[in-house]
Amino acid sequence: MSPWFYINALLIVGSAVAAMSLRNLVHCALSLAVTFAGLALAYLQLQAQFVGFAQVLVYVGAVAILIVFAILLTRGSETSPECILSPGWLWGVGIAALTFVVSGGAILSSKLLPAIQGEVPSATVRQIGDQLMTKYVLPLEVVGLLLTASLIGAVIIAMRQKEEGQ
Amino acid sequence: MDQVWVELKHWLVGLAPSAVQPWLAALISVAAIIGVFAGLFALTTLLERKGLGRMQNRYGPNRVGPFGLLQPIADGIKSLTKEDIVPRSADAVVHFLAPLVLVVPVFLVLAVLPVGRNMAAVELDTGVLFFFAVGAATEVSVFMAGWSSRNKYSLLGAMRALAQMISYELPLILSSVTVVMMAGSLSTTEIVNAQSGYWGVFPQWHVFTPWGFAGFILFMIGAAAESNRSPFDLPEGESEIVAGYYIEYSGFKFALFFLGEYIGMFAISGLGITLFLGGWTAPLSFLTWIPSWIWFFGKLLALICVFIWVRGTLPRLRMDQLMNFAWKFMLPLALINILIAGLWRFMPSGLVRWAVCALLVVGPYILLGRALFQGRKYGVRTYRFADS
Numbered sequence: 001m002s003p004w005f006y007i008n009a010l011l012i013v014g015s016a017v018a019a020m021s022l023r024n025l026v027h028c029a030l031s032l033a034v035t036f037a038g039l040a041l042a043y044l045q046l047q048a049q050f051v052g053f054a055q056v057l058v059y060v061g062a063v064a065i066l067i068v069f070a071i072l073l074t075r076g077s078e079t080s081p082e083c084i085l086s087p088g089w090l091w092g093v094g095i096a097a098l099t100f101v102v103s104g105g106a107i108l109s110s111k112l113l114p115a116i117q118g119e120v121p122s123a124t125v126r127q128i129g130d131q132l133m134t135k136y137v138l139p140l141e142v143v144g145l146l147l148t149a150s151l152i153g154a155v156i157i158a159m160r161q162k163e164e165g166q
Numbered sequence: 167m168d169q170v171w172v173e174l175k176h177w178l179v180g181l182a183p184s185a186v187q188p189w190l191a192a193l194i195s196v197a198a199i200i201g202v203f204a205g206l207f208a209l210t211t212l213l214e215r216k217g218l219g220r221m222q223n224r225y226g227p228n229r230v231g232p233f234g235l236l237q238p239i240a241d242g243i244k245s246l247t248k249e250d251i252v253p254r255s256a257d258a259v260v261h262f263l264a265p266l267v268l269v270v271p272v273f274l275v276l277a278v279l280p281v282g283r284n285m286a287a288v289e290l291d292t293g294v295l296f297f298f299a300v301g302a303a304t305e306v307s308v309f310m311a312g313w314s315s316r317n318k319y320s321l322l323g324a325m326r327a328l329a330q331m332i333s334y335e336l337p338l339i340l341s342s343v344t345v346v347m348m349a350g351s352l353s354t355t356e357i358v359n360a361q362s363g364y365w366g367v368f369p370q371w372h373v374f375t376p377w378g379f380a381g382f383i384l385f386m387i388g389a390a391a392e393s394n395r396s397p398f399d400l401p402e403g404e405s406e407i408v409a410g411y412y413i414e415y416s417g418f419k420f421a422l423f424f425l426g427e428y429i430g431m432f433a434i435s436g437l438g439i440t441l442f443l444g445g446w447t448a449p450l451s452f453l454t455w456i457p458s459w460i461w462f463f464g465k466l467l468a469l470i471c472v473f474i475w476v477r478g479t480l481p482r483l484r485m486d487q488l489m490n491f492a493w494k495f496m497l498p499l500a501l502i503n504i505l506i507a508g509l510w511r512f513m514p515s516g517l518v519r520w521a522v523c524a525l526l527v528v529g530p531y532i533l534l535g536r537a538l539f540q541g542r543k544y545g546v547r548t549y550r551f552a553d554s
Contacts, residue, residue, distance in 0.1 A: 026313055030260065033306055040299075049292045053299040061302025061335075065328055068309055072325075125292055125352050 005045060012038035025071050033064035050125050168457045171198070172284050195287040199276050206466075207428045208238035214474050221478035248417035253316060256414060260314035265415070265422035267307035271300045272429040278354050279436040282446045282459030286355055293354035294346060297437055298339055301392075304430065305331050308401075308411050311423070315414035323410025326485065327401035330391055333492040334398070338388030340500035341381040344507035345372055345441040354437075358445030367451045371444035376523035377507040380531075382442040384500050386469075389438055391492070393431040396477035403482060435469040436462075494538055502530050 015034035022028045036059035043052035086092075132140050175194050182190045212227070212234065219226025227234035252261055278293040280286040290296050305328055312324020346352055349360040363370040372378030391398040402410035412423045439445060443465055446458035483491070506526045513519040 024257075027257075027260070030306070030310065037303075049290070050295065053292055053295045056299035057295070057302050061299065061305060062332070065305055065309065065332065068313075069325075069328070072313075072321075125295075126350075 002045075005042075008038055008041050008045065012042065026068065029064060029067045029071055032067065033060050036060050036064060048123065050123070050128055168283055168459075170457070171282070171459065195277070199287060200273060202281075203273070203276060203429055203432055204425070206432060206463075207425055208242070210428055210432075210470055211241065211424075212237050213470070214477075217471070217474045218478050221475075242421070245418055245421035250417040250419060251414075253414050255316040257314040257316070260310050261414070264307050264311035264314060265419045265426065267310060268304055268426040269422050269429070271303040271307075272426050272433055274300050275433045276429070276436070279433070279440060280355050280358050280445055281436070281462045282457065285446070285459060289355060290353065292352045294342060294352045294357070294437075294441075297354075297433075298335075298342075301430075301433070302335070304426070307426075311415070312411035315411075317414050319407040319409075320411050320413045323401045323403075323407050323413070326407075327394060327411055330394075330398060330401065330488060330492075333489060334388045334391035334496075337384050337492065337496040337500040338392060340497070341384040341388065341503060342437070342441050344377050344381045344503055347504070347507050348372065348377075348511060354440050354445075358440055358447065361444040362447045364451040369444050369447055369449055369451070371442065371447070373442040373444075375510065376520065376527045377503055377510055378442055380499065380503050380506070380527045382438065384496055384503065385438050385442065386472075387496065389431075389434040390473065390476065391488075393427060393434055395431060395473055397480040397483050398488065399482060400485060400488060431470070431473065432466060435466055435473075438469065439465045490538070495534060498534060499530060502526065 012035055015031045015038060019028045019031040019035060022031060037056065040052045040055040040060070043055055175191065175198075178194060179187050179191045215237070216226040216234070227237040230236040230240045252258060275297045277287040278290050278296055286293075308327045308331070309324050312320045312322075312327070315321075345357060349357040351357065351360075361369065361371050368374070373382045390396075394401050402412075407413075412420060415423055439462065446462040448454045448456060448458075448461055506523050509526070510519060510523050513522065
């Protein structure tokens with residue numbers, strides 16, 4: 001665990017907390033973008049270049065912008081005057097901590113963990129591409145089909161609204 | 167001469183104690199990138215004003231220094247000493263951060279461009295992906311600038327810019343996918359090496375193949391749109407929304423936006439050169455004695471001149487034209503181009519391959535163009551108030 005990991009972890013957790021607790025929705029969305037970028041940094045620290053850059057491209061470049069669009073096109077960006085935390089937030093923190101402890105304990109006591117440690121796996125883009133086109137070609141096609149279906153669904157929803165408007 | 171900068175860097179790094187050598191090497195690369203491209207920015211602002219002036223039958227700046235050559239310095243001093251005004255209702259933190267979020271990524275992406283033989287600042291296995299990923303962060307900056315200013319014109323400009331950048335990113339990335347397929351690598355250095363051979367005296371650049379030519383044209387159109395250059399400068403359309411998303415920026419922050427936009431244009435032109443125009447390789451085999459970095463920057467200046475020329479020639483698009491062009495015309499052509507690249511890869515080389523691939527490029531272009539024009543009447547434009 002290098003000091004960079006802790007700095008990055010602090011960035012991710014801090015911006016994630018900000019994304020949940022800030023009053024202005026657009027500020028929340030921008031903090032979420034910082035969280036996405038921090039996660040990409042975490043992937044890069046794990047020597048996963050492709051996943052890291054794909055994370056930036058998809059999440060910072062597209063998903064964050066999509067969220068921002070959705071906020072601006074629906075609710076507007078007014079700041080709510082009162083605190084947005086619900087009164088039972090302490091319960092939420094307690095349950096989250098409990099879940100973390102349980103899952104962390106389960107992972108640490110797993111028999112598989114010592115087997116995975118040892119050599120650091122490295123995956124070049126070429127290897128990822130080869131695997132996607134040979135071993136994992138069926139899941140890839142299924143994902144493609146799913147995305148196409150959702151795209152067509154989105155277009156149909158948008159078109160119907162337009163006809164009603166006329 | 168070819169390796170003079172690389173050797174200079176090695177000599178400078180060698181002077182330092184070994185503990186700081188990696189840091190010093192990185193620092194020198196960063197300083198070189200910032201210095202060279204910022205200098206090029208100053209040169210380009212002058213070139214653009216001069217060139218546009220000539221196209222519009224006027225002189226352009228000619229007061230400061232001989233032939234107006236010192237105009238960029240005067241501009242720089244002016245923007246440095248101007249008052250920095252932040253609107254009272256603006257979101258101070260986001261308003262302050264927006265120019266930084268723009269300038270940092272556009273300089274970062276320059277690191278993977280090989281500006282000469284052995285002259286990429288960072289050799290990344292995933293160079294092209296890095297370029298597009300980090301370049302995508304500029305979209306966030308545009309939104310931050312437009313939203314935080316609390317000005318409806320700036321918000322409109324930001325929305326236009328975002329819609330445009332997201333739409334044109336698709337043809338841009340899909341047209342570069344062909345090159346990645348052919349080179350079999352995402353590394354920019356590998357891609358340039360794949361184009362470094364010669365057929366007789368002619369270079370094996372990707373642009374001299376049917377799929378490469380189509381890809382290059384699509385890429386440059388997408389690049390003009392990504393860097394908000396005319397004819398895709400709707401986000402800052404002066405006649406409608408004053409200056410778009412940076413309307414509320416003044417002084418040095420405005421200069422940073424200006425710088426970011428130009429550096430972004432250099433970066434994407436540099437990627438176009440790397441992907442399609444052979445990077446630093448010479449255009450004819452007997453010209454290889456000229457240093458590689460001269461070729462790269464020569465090509466870059468040529469592309470910048472094309473951008474200026476286009477800006478002086480074409481009128482601005484309308485929003486619906488912009489979207490239709492991206493989604494109905496460029497996206498299908500980019501997808502077909504990927505198929506053509508695959509065909510080119512697996513067909514035996516020869517005239518038949520050329521003919522089939524060229525036909526597949528030209529055919530869809532004509533058919534799609536005809537189909538999209540169907541049912542529309544374009545006659546002489548009539549003006550309501552300015553007639554006769």
